[in-house]
Amino acid sequence: MNIDNILRIAGRFSINGNAISAEPVGNGWINDTFRIVTDSTTGPDYNLQRINHNVFKDVDTLQNNIKYVTGHIRRKLQACGTEDLDRKVLTVIETREGGLYINENGEYWRAYTFISDAVTYEKVDEESSRMAGLAFGEFEHMLSDVNPKILGETIPRFHDMEFRIEEFESALSADRTGRAKETEDLILEVRKRKDGMCIAERMYREGKLPKRICHCDTKVNNMMFDRNGNFLCVIDLDTVMPSFVFSDIGDFLRSAANTGEEDDRNPDNVNFNMSIFKAFIGGYIESAGKFLTDTEKEMIPFAVALFPYMQFVRFFTDYLNGDTYYKIKYPEHNLVRSRAQLKLLQSIESQMPEIKAAVREITRQG
Numbered sequence: 281m282n283i284d285n286i287l288r289i290a291g292r293f294s295i296n297g298n299a300i301s302a303e304p305v306g307n308g309w310i311n312d313t314f315r316i317v318t319d320s321t322t323g324p325d326y327n328l329q330r331i332n333h334n335v336f337k338d339v340d341t342l343q344n345n346i347k348y349v350t351g352h353i354r355r356k357l358q359a360c361g362t363e364d365l366d367r368k369v370l371t372v373i374e375t376r377e378g379g380l381y382i383n384e385n386g387e388y389w390r391a392y393t394f395i396s397d398a399v400t401y402e403k404v405d406e407e408s409s410r411m412a413g414l415a416f417g418e419f420e421h422m423l424s425d426v427n428p429k430i431l432g433e434t435i436p437r438f439h440d441m442e443f444r445i446e447e448f449e450s451a452l453s454a455d456r457t458g459r460a461k462e463t464e465d466l467i468l469e470v471r472k473r474k475d476g477m478c479i480a481e482r483m484y485r486e487g488k489l490p491k492r493i494c495h496c497d498t499k500v501n502n503m504m505f506d507r508n509g510n511f512l513c514v515i516d517l518d519t520v521m522p523s524f525v526f527s528d529i530g531d532f533l534r535s536a537a538n539t540g541e542e543d544d545r546n547p548d549n550v551n552f553n554m555s556i557f558k559a560f561i562g563g564y565i566e567s568a569g570k571f572l573t574d575t576e577k578e579m580i581p582f583a584v585a586l587f588p589y590m591q592f593v594r595f596f597t598d599y600l601n602g603d604t605y606y607k608i609k610y611p612e613h614n615l616v617r618s619r620a621q622l623k624l625l626q627s628i629e630s631q632m633p634e635i636k637a638a639v640r641e642i643t644r645q646g
């Protein structure tokens with residue numbers, strides 16, 4: 281992409297000064313991000329992002345969600361006298377016409393204030409796991425007084441297990457790639473758990489479980505810290521939408537408490553790390569314990585198992601479909617990912633009594 285063009289697009293947003301340099305930042309595969317520096321001596325730098333319109337089809341909903349959520353959090357932080365607000369919550373920069381994004385020939389762009397002197401971590405230890413629990417719990421807490429229906433689903437039925445099963449069953453009956461016959465063991469593993477794993481959607485319909493505004497992409501690298509290791513804010517708000525709180529608990533632990541890789545070729549490497557789990561839940565209950573219902577707390581062990589299962593089903597469905605969603609590095613990559621997620625699930629299942637006991641203990645204190 282031509283730098284002059286990026287600088288010109290940056291100039292269409294209400295930035296301070298003139299954009300003078302643009303440098304690619306971050307390593308996400310979803311959106312492309314550029315750090316924009318201006319000639320203003322007093323104003324901040326900016327992040328200019330090209331939004332992946334294949335993943336996020338409804339950019340209006342996406343940007344309205346983010347504007348709403350960041351505005352709400354900013355007002356909350358302001359009300360309790362928080363300093364350094366521009367590093368504690370993302371700031372959406374509007375276009376010169378007052379819009380939330382630009383559409384140029386089918387390419388969608390948005391801008392944020394750049395958060396200065398901040399870092400992200402890739403690896404999780406007990407301390408950062410506890411901080412993540414605190415941070416994502418606090419994020420949900422600050423949004424817990426908002427009617428979740430105000431926000432749209434940026435990816436429809438994103439963490440809906442019934443939907444993921446429907447997608448799996450239709451991939452299987454179409455069997456476009458002829459891959460079903462070599463994966464009968466995995467098909468059985470999906471099917472034998474599917475009723476139990478769809479319980480949250482049933483309870484929601486019966487009014488027994490709420491949806492709340494959740495982050496839905498709770499990875500440690502979606503948190504920013506200052507150079508002294510103090511937590512600043514949560515980033516990557518594209519998937520913020522109404523969901524069960526299980527999304528934020530389950531997806532974090534699925535990635536952070538795996539002793540192996542998400543796509544580990546050797547299932548023996550993959551196990552569920554109990555101390556990372558306990559640290560996260562401890563932090564989470566400290567900030568979220570005050571608004572969660574008893575049912576939500578009791579179902580935390582379910583959330584821990586649900587996400588490896590859901591990811592197993594999603595990877596496996598993509599394998600049966602011929603690898604159309606997740607980027608692959610080799611032909612059986614999605615199959616390897618599926619088996620690794622299944623192994624993580626089995627490790628969780630074998631430690632379930634301990635997981636339940638830990639949750640009971642932590643929620644009693646919280």
Ligand code: GN1
Nearest residue numbers: 309310335435497519531542591606
């Ligand atoms: C995708 O690209 P990344 O890592 O943020 C996916 C998640 C999956 C994850 C599995 C929008 O997230 O739901 O858990 O891959 N995001 C989307 O690696 O589908």
Ligand code: MG
Nearest residue numbers: 308310497516
């Ligand atoms: Mg992401």
